Every structure is written in C-alpha cells, then in structure tokens.
Amino acid sequence: MLKPEIIRSFLLAAASSFLLAGTVSAGSYDDALSSARMGDTRQLTGLLARGIDPNTVDANGNTLLIIASREGNTETVEALLKFRPRVGYRNLAGDSALMLAVLGGHDAVVDVLLAADAPLNHDGWTPLHYAAFEGHMGLFDKLLAAGADINALAPNKSDVLMLAARNGHIDLVRHLVDLGVPLDRRNEAGVSAVEWARSNGNTDIAEIIEAAHTRRR
Template identity: 65%
Template sequence: MRPATDTSILRPYGFPRLLVAVLACLFVAAAAAQGSSYEDSLSSARLGDTRQLAALLARGIDPNTVDAQGNSLLMLAAREGHKATVETLLRYRPSLGLRNLAGDSALMLAVLKGHEDVADLLLAAGAPVDQDGWTPLHYAAFEGRTALVDKLLASGARIDAPAPNQATPLMIAARNGHIDVVRRLLAAGADVDLKNDRGLTADAWARAQGNTDIAALIEAARTRRR
C-alpha cells in the first residue's frame, strides 16, 4: 500500500499562499537580474566591453538605455572613443538624436573628445549635426578640431548656428585662438558681423582675448566682402 503524501509543510500557508510566495520570489529574482543587466549595460558601454554589451543587446536590453545623467549607451561609448562598441550599438538602431541632461548628443561628445573615427561612424549613420543650443560644430570650434570642422560642414552643419549665448562657431574659435579653424570657417562663408550676447563680433572677442592675429584675419575678410 502506497504511503499517503505528507502535505504538512503546506498547511501553514495553504497551497495558494505557497504559490503566491514562490511567484513573488521569482519576480524579485527577475527584477534583480534586470537591474544587474541595466548596470552591466552601462558599464559595458563606458568601458568598451563590446562582447558583454553585444550579449546584453541580443538578450533584449534597450539600446536607448540611459544612466542617471541621461547618457545613453551610445553616448557613453562615443564619449570614451570605443569605436567597436559604437559599431555594435549602431546595429541595433539606437536613437542618434538623444541628448543627455546637459544637452549633449553622442556626436557632440565624440567631437568634444576628439574621437574622429567615432564621429565618422555617427555621421555615416545619420547623426544630426544641428539642433537648438550648442551643436557639434560649436564643440569642434571650441577645441580647435579642424578636421572635424571640415567633416561637420561637409555634412551640412549650420555655419552660423547660435549657441545659447548667441556665439557662433567663428566667435568661439576666434575667442579660443584657433586660427586654422577660423580660416576654415571664413573660407566657408561664416558671417563676420554677427554679435554674441555681450555685443561682441568674432574679431572683437578675439582682440579682447589677445588674439590679434585672428582679429586682423577676420577684419581683412570683412573688408574683402564689402
């Protein structure tokens, strides 16, 4: 005769309560795993761990996952110059126009840090070169990144886009003493008569910073255009 099944361990809760408890445990475990995947994805993008990030993306991690500062996976990888990681992310069609809490896009961060190979990837993928406020061209001008200025202009960047302080890329390059960038922008037709929120033209701002050679270059361009 088969012994009766001992169900005494179920009695304090009853079967329905035990089922609920088991499901709750599974939910907590799933939530913990999801949280771990979230942190792992951010870390992978930041550190350039392409293999781990590719595995997480294949498992369904959102390619537009962001950290507490609004930096997407693409922004983190672009900022650090991880070309292979950026390439992998682009296969999952992330939003190229996302901006973090500071207003920066992936392309802006790549330009700011001088990662030309990453910027090339983003431009080829169709990353926007213009937006309200600061733009990639402003950042290239600020840092004196002549090659990136050329690439952005070739991609259709607005040469006289105003920053929040009404500064144009020409003004910023002139103020910071980047004469090669100033030459490029003048050759491309940058407006020499625009003023920032302090009422300064590019040459006036250059002169205020002691960049007299740049001020003279801009003044000569103004004279030729009249």
C-alpha cells in the first residue's frame, strides 16, 4: 500500500499537469493565429507540439496554414505541413492556402504547397484564376505545368483570358493567345474578353485578341 505522502505527491503532480495543460489551451488560440500571421515559426511549432490543432481557424475560417501562406511565411508553412494540416481546406470566402499564396505572388510558398499536393482544380475560383487576375505569369505557368485546368470557369463564368484582359495584363494575354485559349467566351453578364478589356481602357489588349480571332478564322 502506498504511503499517504506518496499519494499526495502523485495527486499534486497530476493536478499541476492538468492546470498547465489548461493554461496552454486557453491562451494558445490567439498565440497560434498570431504566430502564423507574423511568421513566428518557433512559437507556432512549440504550440503545435503541445497539442494545438494544426487546423485551428480564425473567425473567417482561415486555418493556420492559410494565414501563413497568405502572408508569404515560407518557413512557417513548411513547419506547419509537418503536422499534417488539411492542405486543401478553404475559408469562408472559398479561398485555400494555395489560392492566397498565388494571389499574393508568394512563389516560394506556392512551391512548398504544390510539393504537398495542394488541390489545383475544384469548384469556384481556383489558383489559376487568381494568377490570371493578378497577372502572375510565372506562377500561372507553374500551376499549368502542375495540372491546373486552363479552361476552368470562375463562379461568374469568367475564364483566365477575361480576367487577364480585364486587368490589363498584356503579356499574359499574349501568352494565353499563343496557348490557344478560346477567344470569344462570355461570362454570366454576357461580356467577352475583348469587351471587358475595352471597358477598362485596355484597348491594346482588345486589339491583340481581335487580331488573334481574325487569324483563327
């Protein structure tokens, strides 16, 4: 039979451990989100090692991986992936870690996420749409080489040519024309790439698409 003092010591140690764990859990949520945002890899990995859920989300449904990717914190993204988070998870706006990394032009983060098999093709907006919207041609080609669907339509039925033409990304438009994308699609508002380019003052882009259309006849 154990002596009373041994039992008391055991119970005290167990209670202390419980309280410590409770303190970590109670205060770690904001710390984890802040670490992902600020790129504090050491603090974040420490919290994850102590049991914080790698799929922790903020009020907008952004996971730690989405936040770190959005901010371009490559080292933090790499560290997070070791804890097996949901790589393809999408926030309340429908954005994934890869989508926001592409939107921000964070090439190194995109490379890390592609290596982790982040989804390229899915319903709604895709990483390739974001690359076209922002005119990130290097990332566009990288996503395309990885298997992104160049013909995918956004929720408003816009394609990559429409998005690039709308925002004045002339080099990407030329590239898309050379790749042979359809030139005369219309989105849900009935607007074509040429019309969208002209309405935004991108007449040079409209002329490039019109000339390509003439050559294809």
